[in-house]
Amino acid sequence: MAHIQTAYAKINLALHVRARRDDGYHELETLFAFVDQGDVLTASAAEQDEVTVVGEFGTALTDPFDNIATKALGKLPRANGLRVMLEKNLPVAAGLGGGSADAGAIFRIVREIHGLPDDWQARAAALGADVPACVESLTCIGRGTGTELETIESNLTGTSVLLVNPRIPLATGPVFKAWDGEDHGPMPTGTASLIAQKGRNDLEAPAISICPEISTVLESLNGTDAFLSRMSGSGATCFALYRSHDVMREAAEKLAFDHPDWWQMPGTLR
Incomplete structure (x- = not known):
């Protein structure tokens, strides 16, 4: 079996x-x-x-x-x-x-x-x-x-999400090495959506310094009707969250047309 x-x-x-x-x-x-x-x-x-x-x-x-x-x-x-x-x-x-x-x-x-x-x-x-x-x-x-x-109980479960990667591998080690060493403050407390909205990814800037294409991906996602877009982990994948699956699908189609070389995966948060 x-x-x-x-x-x-x-x-x-x-x-x-x-x-x-x-x-x-x-x-x-x-x-x-x-x-x-x-x-x-x-x-x-x-x-x-x-x-x-x-x-x-x-x-x-x-x-x-x-x-x-x-x-x-x-x-x-x-x-x-x-x-x-x-x-x-x-x-x-x-x-x-x-x-x-x-x-x-x-x-x-x-x-x-x-x-x-x-x-x-x-x-x-x-x-x-x-x-x-x-x-x-x-x-x-x-x-x-x-x-x-x-x-943490998630109030984002069921949210439509689009993952986008410019097909450029990015090793974690160099990104952490490029981090500025500054403590920019703790992660907010509260609901999952509040932490997501008010939080940040401190590895975004160092990752972009190594792989500038990440900023193009983020700009493209910001140009869609997403309520949040951000880089994940040490990159280079970025994600965008949407109010509905239809809005997400529309964004996915637009990005696939504008950037056919990028990898993308639509889905739902668990």
Whole structure:
């Protein structure tokens, strides 16, 4: 029997960088949200673990032993193996937590079949700062490096969202390195929509300094009837939120016409 899970695209509705830490990481405050679209993982029982990657962005993951889905399987010892086919629909190095989402989907598949060990959160965090949030893939607040999670009831669930990427990979490390080191203040408190509206992404400016095309994407999204547009994570993907699916579809069509080379994915916030 096959077990199918969507690796939901992660976006940061707000991302406040508060300080550089001595361990090389950064102290963050972020509002994670998840889109109902993403990579698709299909798993079935096997003698040993095996991951095959297909899909539009599958060629970006050339080493089957070095992708995070394989590493996630290695973090969760089981009596039986799993054969996983990973359909890679999300661009790589794009600020969408695609790899983390894949790992989160692996955790959900293993939970469904075998259950998870009590220390699964620590195992998830060892794979990457976004992975613990991606296991449940529900709107939540992340602190520390992003692994200290706090639940928040989302009044944005069901909101139409459009993801747009200029098809330029952008590694996280250089973007954090280009951050100005200034603490511009804490993330606001309140509802998810209030935090999103009044918050910011402190990595937007450093990301644009490395990849100027991000500002073109943001200008284009701002030119649509969105009530919020912002860069996600360390970029280069940007998102826009819309009052209705029809308005979002109209924006998607306009952007596809004006910029046929850009990647886009329409969806709904979970």
